Amino acid sequence: MSEKKHMGMKxxxxxxNTVIYVILTIMSIVWLFPFFCIVCESFRVESTYQVGxxxxxxxxxxxxxxxxxxxxxPIWFRNTFIIALFVAVFQTIIVLCMSYTLSRLRxxxxxxxxxxxxILGMFPGFLSMIVLYKVLNGMGLTGPNSIPGLILVYVGGSxxxxxxxxxYFDTIPRSLDEAARxxxxxxxxxxxxxMLPLCKPIVIYTILTAFMGPWGxxxxxxxxxxxSSVGMTVAVGLQSMIGTPxxxxxxxTMFCAGGVVVAVPITILFMxxxxxxxxxxxxxxxxx
Amino acid sequence: MSELKGQKIDLSxxxxxxxxxxLTKLQGIVYDVIHxxxxxxxxxxxxxxxxxxxxxxxxGKIAGEFKDIFxxxxxxxxxxxxxxxxxxxxxxxxxxxxxxILFLVFEIVFIVYMAVAGFYWxxxxxxxxxxxGTMEYDPILDTYVRVAGDDSFKILLYGLLTIIFxxxxxxTWRLNVxxxxxxxxxxxxxxxxxxxxxxxxxxxxxxxxKTLLALPLTGIAxxxxxxxxxxxxxxxxxxxxxxxxxxxxxxxxxxxxxxELFSINTGTDNLSVAFGEILSWTLMWAFFATFxxxxxxxxxxxxxxxKGIKLKKMWRGxxxxxxxxxxxxxxxxxxxxxxxxxxxxxxxxxWGIFDNISxxxxxxxxKNLARIMVIIINIWIGIPYLMLIATGILMNIPADLxxxxxxxxxxxxxxxxxITLPYMLFVTGPYLLTSFIGNINNFNVIFLLTxxxxxxxxxxxxxxxxGDTDLxxxxxxxxxxGAESKYYMASVIGIMIFVVVSTLSxxxxxxxxxxxxxxxxx
Numbered sequence: 001m002s003e004k005k006h007m008g009m010k011x012x013x014x015x016x017n018t019v020i021y022v023i024l025t026i027m028s029i030v031w032l033f034p035f036f037c038i039v040c041e042s043f044r045v046e047s048t049y050q051v052g053x054x055x056x057x058x059x060x061x062x063x064x065x066x067x068x069x070x071x072x073x074p075i076w077f078r079n080t081f082i083i084a085l086f087v088a089v090f091q092t093i094i095v096l097c098m099s100y101t102l103s104r105l106r107x108x109x110x111x112x113x114x115x116x117x118x119i120l121g122m123f124p125g126f127l128s129m130i131v132l133y134k135v136l137n138g139m140g141l142t143g144p145n146s147i148p149g150l151i152l153v154y155v156g157g158s159x160x161x162x163x164x165x166x167x168y169f170d171t172i173p174r175s176l177d178e179a180a181r182x183x184x185x186x187x188x189x190x191x192x193x194x195m196l197p198l199c200k201p202i203v204i205y206t207i208l209t210a211f212m213g214p215w216g217x218x219x220x221x222x223x224x225x226x227x228s229s230v231g232m233t234v235a236v237g238l239q240s241m242i243g244t245p246x247x248x249x250x251x252x253t254m255f256c257a258g259g260v261v262v263a264v265p266i267t268i269l270f271m272x273x274x275x276x277x278x279x280x281x282x283x284x285x286x287x288x
Numbered sequence: 289m290s291e292l293k294g295q296k297i298d299l300s301x302x303x304x305x306x307x308x309x310x311l312t313k314l315q316g317i318v319y320d321v322i323h324x325x326x327x328x329x330x331x332x333x334x335x336x337x338x339x340x341x342x343x344x345x346x347x348g349k350i351a352g353e354f355k356d357i358f359x360x361x362x363x364x365x366x367x368x369x370x371x372x373x374x375x376x377x378x379x380x381x382x383x384x385x386x387x388x389i390l391f392l393v394f395e396i397v398f399i400v401y402m403a404v405a406g407f408y409w410x411x412x413x414x415x416x417x418x419x420x421g422t423m424e425y426d427p428i429l430d431t432y433v434r435v436a437g438d439d440s441f442k443i444l445l446y447g448l449l450t451i452i453f454x455x456x457x458x459x460t461w462r463l464n465v466x467x468x469x470x471x472x473x474x475x476x477x478x479x480x481x482x483x484x485x486x487x488x489x490x491x492x493x494x495x496x497x498k499t500l501l502a503l504p505l506t507g508i509a510x511x512x513x514x515x516x517x518x519x520x521x522x523x524x525x526x527x528x529x530x531x532x533x534x535x536x537x538x539x540x541x542x543x544x545x546x547x548e549l550f551s552i553n554t555g556t557d558n559l560s561v562a563f564g565e566i567l568s569w570t571l572m573w574a575f576f577a578t579f580x581x582x583x584x585x586x587x588x589x590x591x592x593x594x595k596g597i598k599l600k601k602m603w604r605g606x607x608x609x610x611x612x613x614x615x616x617x618x619x620x621x622x623x624x625x626x627x628x629x630x631x632x633x634x635x636x637x638x639w640g641i642f643d644n645i646s647x648x649x650x651x652x653x654x655k656n657l658a659r660i661m662v663i664i665i666n667i668w669i670g671i672p673y674l675m676l677i678a679t680g681i682l683m684n685i686p687a688d689l690x691x692x693x694x695x696x697x698x699x700x701x702x703x704x705x706x707i708t709l710p711y712m713l714f715v716t717g718p719y720l721l722t723s724f725i726g727n728i729n730n731f732n733v734i735f736l737l738t739x740x741x742x743x744x745x746x747x748x749x750x751x752x753x754x755g756d757t758d759l760x761x762x763x764x765x766x767x768x769x770g771a772e773s774k775y776y777m778a779s780v781i782g783i784m785i786f787v788v789v790s791t792l793s794x795x796x797x798x799x800x801x802x803x804x805x806x807x808x809x810x
Contacts, residue, residue: 013596017594017596017597020591020594020597021597023591024591024592024597024603027588027607028603028606030668031606031607031609031610031668031672032606032609032610034618034621034622034625035609035610035613035618037621037625037631038617038621041631050624050627050629050630050631050634051631051634052631052633052634052635052636052637052638053634053635053638054631054635093503094503094504094507095504097500097501097503097504098500098501098504100500101496101497101500101501105496105497105500107497110497113501117508119790120508120512120513120516121725122725122785122786122789122790122793123516123782123785123786124729124760124761124764124782124785124786125512125729126731126761126764126765126768126782127515127516127519127764127778127779127782128511128512128515128516128518128519129515129768130515130519130522130768130775130778130779131445131514131515131518131519131522132511132515134441135445152511153511155507156507156508156510156511156512157507157508157511157512158504158507159504159505159507159508160508160512162504163722186492186493186496187492187493187494187496188492188493188496191496212614215614215616216614216615216616216732218616218731218732218735218736219731219732219735219765223765223768223769234614235614235616238616238617238620239616239620239736242620242624248624252624255620256621259617259620259621262614262617263613263614263617266612266613266614267609267612267613270608270612271605271608271609271612274605274608274612277608278608278676278680281673281676281677281680282676282677282679282680282681283680
């Protein structure tokens with residue numbers, strides 16, 4: 001009797017596992033399908049507009065060659081890369097300063113400061129762009145010269161995004177700091193000698209997200225670059241490439257090539273640091 | 289009224305815990321609902337009492353400050369008294385030279401600024417300028433040249449900066465007075481004052497937070513706080529493309545813009561209708577986008593983490609891979625994939641499922657279909673991230689909880705509803721709120737997928753057209769960048785977004801089972 005029941009359980013588990021495998025396989029296909037398509041279409045030579053099949057009839061590098069020789073794509077890519085580097089450095093410093101202070105140090109205005117920032121975060125970020133654009137425009141940092149302007153905009157308010165890393169710092173026992181303080185370390189030494197070595201995952205997570213931000217942002221970049229092609233980032237540039245029906249028909253496969261060129265290095269970077277990203281998300285995002 | 293074991297109970301009365309537990313499920317729900325609404329008036333009352341107390345405290349504090357300043361002057365020696373006029377005098381003469389010089393320099397800068405520019409901008413602030421630039425004939429050049437007039441934008445900008453400068457001067461002056469009192473008291477007890485060197489040293493030790501926060505807070509003040517203050521003021525002007533503040537000045541219009549948004553208009557201007565429609569879709573979108581991602585992401589995480597499932601790393605890797613690709617690439621590509629002439633319709637035609645192109649599914653051209661599509665595609669975008677978060681939390685649930693539940697005969701579904709879900713909801717409550725707010729302002733997904741479309745003629749407004757999938761934030765973007773450039777309307781809508789978000793946050797914050805204490809984790 002019990003033997004039979006045991007068998008039943010086993011069969012049930014096997015069945016449910018099979019169902020899960022089927023679901024996961026279908027999901028994987030659905031999730032990977034667009035990327036498979038975009039890669040295939042980027043190598044298509046016979047037509048530049050949208051067609052009803054994925055596998056090209058004629059393979060070739062024409063789209064990539066055109067992308068680099070006939071459009072401003074190299075400039076967009078360089079712009080984005082420069083912006084991303086600066087943002088990665090400065091935003092990381094700012095976010096870590098902010099989150100470390102709010103998590104580990106206790107001072108009079110701490111709670112008030114956090115509440116003010118909570119309230120500020122309820123205003124849509126784009127609202128401040130209108131005035132920032134006018135001011136940056138007056139300083140000549142928009143349009144073709146949008147790189148320094150965009151760096152300022154991305155870095156300037158980044159202290160507001162301290163939640164994830166603060167959540168991570170919160171999980172580290174306070175007794176560690178206190179022990180170091182008792183041993184005579186200043187607060188600066190506590191930060192550099194005790195905390196930072198422990199926080200490698202969140203530091204890498206912060207650098208990674210800061211670096212990836214400019215590649216994905218659209219709203220600020222479009223507004224600051226306006227209509228100037230040499231001041232665009234890849235996101236704005238590639239969108240402008242397929243902005244109208246006629247340009248879509250002429251540039252669709254080239255857009256696919258551009259998407260692949262942007263996605264490949266970012267994806268490789270991301271996947272190689274994936275371990276830290278996962279630790280940062282699971283350690284910080286929820287507890288933040 | 290309802291019956292409970294032969295005895296009548298009134299569900300609108302407060303019950304003790306024991307009585308509450310005896311209620312049936314239905315009665316329990318009725319009881320909760322009644323008491324939720326009963327608590328509303330009290331909550332509103334509390335809110336107003338809170339505001340009144342806040343104002344009272346504020347004025348009480350101000351009065352206290354004045355009293356303290358007066359006492360300081362009365363009991364102060366001549367160094368202290370002279371510091372009321374010459375800031376930093378007391379500090380310098382008492383040997384705290386660094387502090388004193390900083391105070392003094394600040395005072396000099398302030399006086400010079402006010403004399404050179406400050407009063408000029410303040411004088412113009414009330415009207416935002418009287419005469420715009422004109423084109424006048426220049427006989428020497430034989431052409432019309434622009435003669436610069438007032439610039440409303442600059443007046444508003446510098447006027448606000450001057451006001452902020454004045455407030456910070458008052459604050460610094462008060463600090464200066466306080467410093468004198470403290471120094472005097474310390475010297476009276478015979479102790480020594482901190483030297484400039486010690487002041488600097490404390491910046492990496494006891495006052496370390498000041499050093500660390502200096503850069504981030506300056507950034508936030510310049511790039512977030514000031515622009516927000518500025519835009520709140522813009523909401524009370526008629527600043528737009530036609531009144532650019534340079535050729536045509538703009539000026540204060542009071543509450544007109546809010547009236548414009550909320551009054552029922554006839555004819556082609558449906559601003560209030562458009563606002564209502566877009567707001568309700570924004571909330572609907574935020575609700576579905578947040579909760580579909582949340583539950584499906586959790587579901588996927590549970591599936592992958594299930595005992596006996598092999599290749600866990602691979603499944604996770606595939607999903608994470610998709611979130612590594614910059615969002616705009618995948619969003620733009622998918623948007624084109626589902627376009628009427630796009631890959632999907634083309635494939636269905638090629639395979640013979642469609643006979644001709646008139647059967648194409650117009651994903652982005654029908655209101656409800658477009659709305660459902662953006663929610664579905666957002667699931668595709670969001671599940672990997674949610675899956676990661678849920679995985680982290682699920683691993684934290686003690687395994688023996690499940691084991692003992694299994695021994696007690698709970699099946700998988702019961703284990704899920706009794707252990708997993710409550711635990712997840714408890715831990716991720718604040719996260720749900722932030723992601724709800726994030727979705728209200730989710731520009732990328734909507735703008736890159738549909739651009740707000742399909743355009744809806746019923747939502748045509750004086751500020752520009754709006755579409756059926758437009759969120760408030762994309763509408764705001766279109767109003768700003770559109771031909772009319774109605775900056776003032778963008779500000780008004782920005783303020784309305786703030787009102788919506790803050791109200792929702794307040795409500796959900798009060799409904800959350802527990803507001804977690806951050807010290808719990810340390």
